[in-house]
Amino acid sequence: MSAEPTLADDERRLAAYADALHAATVDVVPTWVRRLTIERAAAGGVGVEAAALDQAATATRDLVASQLRQVLDADVDHGAGSPLAAFRAAVGPMTELLERSGAAKPPRDEFVAKAFPDDPYDLGPAAFSDVAAELHEPGLMWGAARAHVHLRRRREYGSDS
Numbered sequence: 001m002s003a004e005p006t007l008a009d010d011e012r013r014l015a016a017y018a019d020a021l022h023a024a025t026v027d028v029v030p031t032w033v034r035r036l037t038i039e040r041a042a043a044g045g046v047g048v049e050a051a052a053l054d055q056a057a058t059a060t061r062d063l064v065a066s067q068l069r070q071v072l073d074a075d076v077d078h079g080a081g082s083p084l085a086a087f088r089a090a091v092g093p094m095t096e097l098l099e100r101s102g103a104a105k106p107p108r109d110e111f112v113a114k115a116f117p118d119d120p121y122d123l124g125p126a127a128f129s130d131v132a133a134e135l136h137e138p139g140l141m142w143g144a145a146r147a148h149v150h151l152r153r154r155r156e157y158g159s160d161s
Helices: 007-043 050-073 083-088 092-101 110-115 133-157
Strands: none
Touching: 007 050, 007 092, 007 133, 050 083, 050 092
């Protein structure tokens, strides 16, 4: 009969899921940036220069990687926001490129415009799959592991921890 995993085991598993999500994210962000920026530029009636697009992809990847690491490394009980918020907060390089290129801004829902004033091109993802299909599972696994650790701490230490 095997012993049930300890809270420490669950926390190590959560850290492994966080590492997997971070690695997968760093791998796919440049492709997401290129695809989305080209789509928005074309919809806005312009093109973008390849070198500028590469710079925006690198800058966005670095921003997402740094902000996502903070979210994933935060203590479960104190949190540092949503992983998707790291993507939403990193749309600046794409936005700047689209503005420099003269892309027309799409019409925006009033709620979305108020909720995300720094994202006039609606670049921020609503789900991991909006970035890349391969982020769905690692994002889901990390979220489930995070919830499990949070609930287990409550069960083992009570609601004041």
